[in-house]
Amino acid sequence: MEKQINFLKAKEKISERAIKLRRLVQVGSSLFLVFYIIIAGSLFSFRLIQDRQVQTVGQKANQAKIKINSLKKIESLQVSLKERLRTLTAIFKEPGLDYQEAILYLEDLSPSGISLDEISLNKQGEIDVNGAADNSQVLDEFLNALSESGKEFESIILTSLRNRVEKYEFNIRLLKETS
């Protein structure tokens, strides 16, 4: 039997490996190209769908805008109503002038011998009382009564006191507590 000795075995082995590598590079690059095209195509399609969506949503928004413009009269009525009611709410929230209560309160506290000539009240809660007392004792009694029951007032100020013939003219300022 004849035996053959292959002296090129090592070289052939190297060239086989090179061929494999070449094939791998070629097939791999082709596959990569295909994969890249798929990805790029998908992104392009996605972009087209997005463009369409943006367009559709924009169209819908414009249609709604047109409808809103046709209802401008209702909107202007609502805006006008809202602004006026807001102003009215602010006006109504301002403190009111409780003149009746103040007058009754002062009348109740005045002992005989005190005459109240003028009472001025304002929204800030200031009450100016001008009056006259028959004598200093009655005036003292009135001032005491005001201070003792003066929990409603922040301060009671005797702004002026004049001694006239047989009477004392006085001016008192009462400041109501601000809640």
Add this chain to the structure above:
Amino acid sequence: MPKADLKKLLLKYRFVAFPLAIGGLILILTVFFLVPNISQIIKNRQELAQEKERLASLTQKLADLEGLDEVELSTRADLVLKALPVEKDVPLILTTLSGLGEETGVVLTKISATPGELSTAAAQKKESKTNSLDFEITISGTLGSITNFLDRLVSTLPVIQVNSVSLGADDPEAGVEISLDAYFFPLPETLGAVEKPIVKISTDEEIAYKKIEKVRPPPGGETLPLVGSGKENLFSF
């Protein structure tokens, strides 16, 4: 390098030409196609989100507007306009005061006001804080009628608030001085952007509306009667 060697080298690495061509193609595609596409996708995404938001607010506003009854709104707006006139309506206030005086039995002995500029635009610039017209009136009557007058005054249309009262405690017949604020409010000049949501009436404002709804209209008509009088030509006898 000799020419023969170069040729040999080129032949040896000929197989790299195809992958290199693909690489070049991919590079070109990436620069001129893929990158612009990706940036457009990002831009579209933001735009879509904004458009969706705009659509949602517009749809909501449209639904709100369609839910409003125009007739009811007109009725309410008319009543609120009576409560808070568009401009300084001095004749209306005078009519209201004299009407209330007649109704309650008090005598208006003095009315004074300094309305200033009557045009709303001119008045608005100067009075940015509160739009009110100050009146000083002097009335005389019994204590009961004065009290009644003051009570009716704060519950009439247009809205009037009492600022201060100065009365002779012993003799109200001598005259009670009252300082009043009559309010006005100009119409809004603009409605704002279309995308802006519709303003809704709050509970407090609803309460304020209920309050003026209960108020009786001013006595003696809403405005002074327009009676044609005087000369047609001021400059001729």
